Amino acid sequence: xxxxxxxxxxxxxxxxxxxxxxxxxxxxxxxxxxxxxxxxxxxxxxxxxxxxxxxxxxxxxxxxxxxxxxxxxxxxxxxxxxxxxxxxxxxxxxxxxxxxxxxxxxxxxxxxxxxxxxxxxxxxxxxxxxxxxxxxxxxxxxxxxxxxxxxxxxxxxxxxxxxxxxxxxxxxxxxxxxxxxxxxxxxxxxxxxxxxxxxxxxxxxxxxxxxxxxxxxxxxxxxxxxxxxxxxxxxxxxxxxxxxxxxxxxxxxxxxxxxxxxxxxxxxxxxxxxxxxxxxxxxxxxxxxxxxxxxxxxxxxxxxxxxxxxxxxxxxxxxxxxxxxxxxxxxxxxxxxxxxxxxxxxxxxxxxxxxxxxxxxxxxxxxxxxxxxxxxxxxxxxxxxxxxxxxxxxxx
Numbered sequence: 001x002x003x004x005x006x007x008x009x010x011x012x013x014x015x016x017x018x019x020x021x022x023x024x025x026x027x028x029x030x031x032x033x034x035x036x037x038x039x040x041x042x043x044x045x046x047x048x049x050x051x052x053x054x055x056x057x058x059x060x061x062x063x064x065x066x067x068x069x070x071x072x073x074x075x076x077x078x079x080x081x082x083x084x085x086x087x088x089x090x091x092x093x094x095x096x097x098x099x100x101x102x103x104x105x106x107x108x109x110x111x112x113x114x115x116x117x118x119x120x121x122x123x124x125x126x127x128x129x130x131x132x133x134x135x136x137x138x139x140x141x142x143x144x145x146x147x148x149x150x151x152x153x154x155x156x157x158x159x160x161x162x163x164x165x166x167x168x169x170x171x172x173x174x175x176x177x178x179x180x181x182x183x184x185x186x187x188x189x190x191x192x193x194x195x196x197x198x199x200x201x202x203x204x205x206x207x208x209x210x211x212x213x214x215x216x217x218x219x220x221x222x223x224x225x226x227x228x229x230x231x232x233x234x235x236x237x238x239x240x241x242x243x244x245x246x247x248x249x250x251x252x253x254x255x256x257x258x259x260x261x262x263x264x265x266x267x268x269x270x271x272x273x274x275x276x277x278x279x280x281x282x283x284x285x286x287x288x289x290x291x292x293x294x295x296x297x298x299x300x301x302x303x304x305x306x307x308x309x310x311x312x313x314x315x316x317x318x319x320x321x322x323x324x325x326x327x328x329x330x331x332x333x334x335x336x337x338x339x340x341x342x343x344x345x346x347x348x349x350x351x352x353x354x355x356x357x358x359x360x361x362x363x364x365x366x367x368x369x370x371x372x373x374x375x376x377x378x379x380x381x382x383x384x385x386x387x388x389x390x391x392x393x394x395x396x
């Protein structure tokens with residue numbers, strides 16, 4: 001399906017799940033920053049809530065008084081197919097994605113519609129690759145998962161670091177994450193589900209690897225790494241078993257700029273040993289609790305998807321991801337930094353990704369692709385303009 005055909009659709013961008021907490025923040029960002037002439041709409045299953053959201057958006061931009069509201073429901077596949085047929089880009093905040101996500105991915109792959117989500121679930125990403133990548137390549141759809149804090153700063157940060165290093169040589173990049181913020185309810189629910197699905201997660205990863213094209217003349221390795229004291233950043237490095245390393249792996253496999261032999265490791269950076277030991281113990285306890293369904297449900301209910309902190313708390317939140325890249329006799333230190341990762345900046349990343357796919361002149365790409373592969377420098381430029389920092393801290 002040609003992209004020229006898709007320009008004839010009714011909308012450039014549709015935000016699905018707009019009445020949820022992060023969805024509403026994303027809608028507010030679009031109301032404040034979308035360029036004039038962008039044809040966008042909000043979608044959810046409850047039209048009354050959508051209409052109340054539209055009233056709030058009109059306070060930000062009076063033009064939003066006429067913003068289209070579309071009813072779509074994850075339990076109604078026909079409504080999702082109609083949604084995908086009517087727009088060039090769909091951005092969805094409706095998770096957990098293992099429970100609610102596949103029908104929309106399938107609809108976008110069939111319709112040749114670009115798709116974005118906030119998924120931090122490795123199993124879902126791998127399953128969607130196996131089931132829908134080939135169809136998306138046929139239709140020209142770009143299926144982009146993890147377009148929020150999972151995993152934009154890490155994926156684009158590794159990409160940005162690689163571009164500071166020599167070409168055509170083996171490269172290593174380590175990422176160190178520090179966060180001062182609350183986790184979102186959706187992120188917490190996704191983490192609990194992943195902890196409870198270890199065998200199925202591993203099976204999905206192996207199935208994906210069987211379906212992926214074999215790299216010829218290149219090698220790519222990406223893992224959480226092992227616990228250690230990282231003198232290069234002055235912190236204890238704890239392996240982060242999140243989706244981020246897997247997303248970076250996808251970028252490195254797709255882009256030869258990552259070199260003939262690329263390795264990425266992903267860590268949480270903790271300043272003191274007692275804090276590191278406490279974090280490891282807490283993670284172990286959460287992993288054990290997730291194996292008991294009643295305990296898992298009770299924990300999930302404490303921070304439900306759609307819940308979030310107030311504006312004052314979000315304003316105090318921050319994140320920093322520092323990268324150490326080496327190759328060809330050069331060592332570089334870079335940093336990606338911003339504000340509230342779980343809510344405000346995640347909404348910003350999702351919205352700017354949607355605008356980037358809809359409006360920017362981008363490299364040719366289709367199928368399941370990462371933010372680095374689909375948008376790369378263009379999205380980095382947008383995020384910088386929106387207040388998210390990308391910088392080289394030092395070179396040696």
